Amino acid sequence: MSAQNALYAQSGGVTATINASACGVIETARRHRGKIGRVYAARNGILGALAEDLIDTSAESTTAIRALMHTPGGAFGSCRFDLSPMPQGRSQYERLIQVFRAHNIGHFFYNGGNGSAETAHLIATELPRLGWPVTAIAIPKTIDNDIVHSDCSPGFGSVAKFVATSMREAMADLASMSHSSTKVFVMEVMGRYTGWIAAACGLAQPADKDGPLLLLVPEIHFDRRRFLAAVRLRIARYGWCAVAVAEGLKLRNGRRLTQAGGDGIPGHEQLGGVAPLIAAMVRDSLKVKVHWSALDYVQRAARHLASKTDVAQAYAVGRAAVGYALQGRSDVMPVIERISDRPYRWRVTPAPLAGIMNREKRLPRRFLTADGWRLTAHARGYFTPLIRGEAWPPFADGLPVHASLKLRRVRPKLKSTFRENP
Amino acid sequence: MSAQNALYAQSGGVTATINASACGVIETARRHRGKIGRVYAARNGILGALAEDLIDTSAESTTAIRALMHTPGGAFGSCRFDLSPMPQGRSQYERLIQVFRAHNIGHFFYNGGNGSAETAHLIATELPRLGWPVTAIAIPKTIDNDIVHSDCSPGFGSVAKFVATSMREAMADLASMSHSSTKVFVMEVMGRYTGWIAAACGLAQPADKDGPLLLLVPEIHFDRRRFLAAVRLRIARYGWCAVAVAEGLKLRNGRRLTQAGGDGIPGHEQLGGVAPLIAAMVRDSLKVKVHWSALDYVQRAARHLASKTDVAQAYAVGRAAVGYALQGRSDVMPVIERISDRPYRWRVTPAPLAGIMNREKRLPRRFLTADGWRLTAHARGYFTPLIRGEAWPPFADGLPVHASLKLRRVRPKLKSTFRENP
Numbered sequence: 017m018s019a020q021n022a023l024y025a026q027s028g029g030v031t032a033t034i035n036a037s038a039c040g041v042i043e044t045a046r047r048h049r050g051k052i053g054r055v056y057a058a059r060n061g062i063l064g065a066l067a068e069d070l071i072d073t074s075a076e077s078t079t080a081i082r083a084l085m086h087t088p089g090g091a092f093g094s095c096r097f098d099l100s101p102m103p104q105g106r107s108q109y110e111r112l113i114q115v116f117r118a119h120n121i122g123h124f125f126y127n128g129g130n131g132s133a134e135t136a137h138l139i140a141t142e143l144p145r146l147g148w149p150v151t152a153i154a155i156p157k158t159i160d161n162d163i164v165h166s167d168c169s170p171g172f173g174s175v176a177k178f179v180a181t182s183m184r185e186a187m188a189d190l191a192s193m194s195h196s197s198t199k200v201f202v203m204e205v206m207g208r209y210t211g212w213i214a215a216a217c218g219l220a221q222p223a224d225k226d227g228p229l230l231l232l233v234p235e236i237h238f239d240r241r242r243f244l245a246a247v248r249l250r251i252a253r254y255g256w257c258a259v260a261v262a263e264g265l266k267l268r269n270g271r272r273l274t275q276a277g278g279d280g281i282p283g284h285e286q287l288g289g290v291a292p293l294i295a296a297m298v299r300d301s302l303k304v305k306v307h308w309s310a311l312d313y314v315q316r317a318a319r320h321l322a323s324k325t326d327v328a329q330a331y332a333v334g335r336a337a338v339g340y341a342l343q344g345r346s347d348v349m350p351v352i353e354r355i356s357d358r359p360y361r362w363r364v365t366p367a368p369l370a371g372i373m374n375r376e377k378r379l380p381r382r383f384l385t386a387d388g389w390r391l392t393a394h395a396r397g398y399f400t401p402l403i404r405g406e407a408w409p410p411f412a413d414g415l416p417v418h419a420s421l422k423l424r425r426v427r428p429k430l431k432s433t434f435r436e437n438p
Numbered sequence: 439m440s441a442q443n444a445l446y447a448q449s450g451g452v453t454a455t456i457n458a459s460a461c462g463v464i465e466t467a468r469r470h471r472g473k474i475g476r477v478y479a480a481r482n483g484i485l486g487a488l489a490e491d492l493i494d495t496s497a498e499s500t501t502a503i504r505a506l507m508h509t510p511g512g513a514f515g516s517c518r519f520d521l522s523p524m525p526q527g528r529s530q531y532e533r534l535i536q537v538f539r540a541h542n543i544g545h546f547f548y549n550g551g552n553g554s555a556e557t558a559h560l561i562a563t564e565l566p567r568l569g570w571p572v573t574a575i576a577i578p579k580t581i582d583n584d585i586v587h588s589d590c591s592p593g594f595g596s597v598a599k600f601v602a603t604s605m606r607e608a609m610a611d612l613a614s615m616s617h618s619s620t621k622v623f624v625m626e627v628m629g630r631y632t633g634w635i636a637a638a639c640g641l642a643q644p645a646d647k648d649g650p651l652l653l654l655v656p657e658i659h660f661d662r663r664r665f666l667a668a669v670r671l672r673i674a675r676y677g678w679c680a681v682a683v684a685e686g687l688k689l690r691n692g693r694r695l696t697q698a699g700g701d702g703i704p705g706h707e708q709l710g711g712v713a714p715l716i717a718a719m720v721r722d723s724l725k726v727k728v729h730w731s732a733l734d735y736v737q738r739a740a741r742h743l744a745s746k747t748d749v750a751q752a753y754a755v756g757r758a759a760v761g762y763a764l765q766g767r768s769d770v771m772p773v774i775e776r777i778s779d780r781p782y783r784w785r786v787t788p789a790p791l792a793g794i795m796n797r798e799k800r801l802p803r804r805f806l807t808a809d810g811w812r813l814t815a816h817a818r819g820y821f822t823p824l825i826r827g828e829a830w831p832p833f834a835d836g837l838p839v840h841a842s843l844k845l846r847r848v849r850p851k852l853k854s855t856f857r858e859n860p
Contacts, residue, residue, distance in 0.1 A: 191511060195515055319607055415825070
């Protein structure tokens, strides 16, 4: 009997390094051809598995697979869709068994965050129960850095490096404009529930006693009066003030600022960004010129400035996932364990999915100073190794070159179709 | 009699490479110590000259001056302030003569855009007329690329490289999300009056017949119905659509979209960004999920991804300015002349300020296709050499290292003060 095939899929919001994990999976599987057959990729995450829309990665050259290391986005398509637990999910599992049987799939790798870990867990537990033995492994990926039991999440180091760099550069710009023009700059970063990315912006400023940069995270309720006083103080002291704000910043009543219509500023309706709200608040209250930016996809796709540490970890969790499958381990996630800060040492270890899925790691309060505005030394010790090292992609004619894949579809074998409305 | 000193100053919105011009000025002057004495830098542009707030760059080490090559922002501070023509400006010129005489300043270099060229021109013409012979030279700098008689403006190539790279990366992200989530991404870039930066985003897409990326520039009036039809068509054809929009996008009546309160979308008041307006328009009309970003300072400060061509040109115009001063030329700007596209060859030549100041070079219509959405081959031939080559800054602990200057103030010699309210 020939070796069973593997199915790899990407899920949730993509990152600058999720494709490095894909590369880790595919390259490692290719090194064990006797034990793992072909690696298929589901198009658009689990939806492609349900739809029998599979890509045969064995049609891709060694060079093309290697190029995934420097390609942002999700090369095989992602999705915002999770499987349902039993009994509602029964038809989904039965469909997956049809597809897995038709294509002799014995290993499933799901590259995603907290929600995707549950989908991997359900496949690991329900498919064998319903008659199709499979090893299912969740590969961690999220810019949000909120996966429990993992010291950090692949994808986070690169976004942290990009936002901290951008803030440092924008602060240099602001400092030179502040004398006769702009006095405040507000930069909005991702982070709907957690402040990991906003906090990483704090690295832009040296570890001094104080400084012109303020951090606003969802874990600390926003107090308009305190904030404006802090901005005013910094303008007086430094001539200018920079602000890094997480998109999910909350008021004391638990509502997001962007839901609250601008904290009661009349005429300032929300258009999807917290930065313009904060900017308007500062401008109207302190009567100074304010600039703001909202980075959105640009931050999480910024592969041109990826962290070398992050790229290495993203690859390592992909490789480890295949190693676990070869050992017959299932229902686990390869997570990053930090062994030491200086020198920074880490390793990949397996963690059971049941303890990870649908949980969320918040930014610890001790990462920020008592006033909440700046990073502590502890936080710097945590963040710095994660953004260290550059991993420049190749450039041609001034622009980064990304992988060019054939994405050859596997001929469908099933007559029936299954349509899951996403 | 000892050689006269020089005064260098930065003006207007800064760029990722304005300090490379400062480096070109200072290093070149240091090579001609017999002919040029010290190079002073005015703090915060011409305002520092009026206030006798001068920095002695001779206190800076060779290494520190060299580090200006990879430092964004304006190292000596910039300003938003122009001198007034005669007769209103008489007190300003008289004050400048006091300061120049007190510090034996015989050469003035003003690093800025169209408005700053007029200030340099006024100094070149009025100061000698009022009794202080001086050579005054404007050094070009603007991300807007709108300086006439120069093939391109130092600062533009780097911002063009950054926005085109960011758009290419964000398109990879969007493509992977589009099946079950976001279908449209809108990226706002700078360009209040001209579409040079927005047009450069077009490089993110290969030179195919068509594509999923639309460009919106101020030179072409925005037509809501046509735009929405173009977005709808691209979603149908590619599954998704990306939009690059200049902040100064205008309606047919000549008003900016951001002034018009969102083209009549009820409840969508302006908060300073055109991207959220476009995003809301698409979301509400086409009922699809939309993401948007507004880059603001982050784009023009992005020295980490500077164009090697741009850095070389920024340095070259600084060096040329000193060369002109040594030849006794005044009232000119060193501009970039393109000799050929392939291979790209350029040189620096002097152009009289009277023909440059307060004029503006718009994006030529032939740079965009007939439908207005994409770049022509002609435009690609123009843009590509400007973004070519990488000029990575040094990094430490994961972040770019910037110049650390002493900024030693020259002891003031005048008893009187002069306060210009900026």
